[in-house]
Ligand code: ATP
């Protein structure tokens with residue numbers, strides 16, 4: 460079965476074609492406009508989606524070398540995300556489904572981040588149920604118990620900022636472009652991760668908190684810059700490496716505790732921050748240290764992409780789970796499937 464997937468929840472307009480579990484094309488238009496503002500401006504994001512969506516879908520079709528009339532269904536991101544952004548993808552998906560007379564399939568963006576692991580080339584082998592998935596992105600940080608494709612339970616989550624948000628906000632303090640996660644990762648590779656240390660938050664069980672470390676980095680930088688105005692420039696790589704080490708340790712400590720308590724050794728990561736090389740290395744190390752079987756998605760399936768949306772649409776197609784044409788996008792839609800219109 461050939462399915463078109465469309466993703467427009469935040470600032471990337473993406474379209475992908477899937478055949479069975481194999482991705483034939485996965486195209487994205489990244490919106491450069493937000494860099495000058497240091498964050499995503501919702502109004503500008505919706506407009507850019509409006510401009511990008513038709514060319515991106517055309518490109519996905521031509522790269523996959525297929526005709527519109529061979530598509531069996533259209534999957535789209537219903538939520539969560541920015542409402543104005545979601546509306547563009549949702550309206551486009553509905554119109555195209557109507558004109559091609561094919562079924563429409565709604566996809567939860569968070570479930571999709573996790574279910575990207577079932578794309579044929581995401582891993583050498585997909586995870587086995589039940590598995591734990593550390594889902595870390597720009598808007599979410601949670602440990603999810605994945606009992607089945609569409610049966611997910613949140614074991615613990617952040618009480619304040621998401622991990623990606625922490626990377627981005629600390630990046631801003633370091634005068635790096637938005638989004639800073641990947642830039643910090645790159646600079647960290649040539650820095651000394653033991654140069655500086657930051658206090659870790661004390662929170663219960665499997666919960667996370669990232670606002671404290673953000674503040675502690677801010678105070679640290681303010682203090683050092685007062686002594687030496689060039690402190691950031693002169694120590695950028697070391698600061699990045701130290702911050703990344705701290706964030707990765709926070710993420711891994713809770714994940715290790717959850718894996719031990721629940722006695723699960725199938726462990727996955729997903730979401731934009733799962734692209735982080737420090738996190739990926741820490742996961743791999745636990746294969747030997749703790750006997751984990753780890754699932755680390757291919758890079759192109761970590762940050763927002765339509766391939767993961769197409770994958771979920773394929774799974775729902777097999778189950779005959781179609782959406783009515785009057786379905787609406789929803790900005791708040793949790794991983795367990797609850798939504799708030
Ligand atoms: P959500 O999925 O929660 O709605 P989102 O879709 O905006 O949020 P993603 O696209 O999944 O988020 O991830 C984007 C985040 O990932 C950004 O915060 C970005 O800085 C971060 N990120 C991307 N690459 C890396 C990296 N190599 N290291 C650390 N963080 C990274």
Ligand code: FE
Nearest residue numbers: 568596762763
């Ligand atoms: Fe995302």
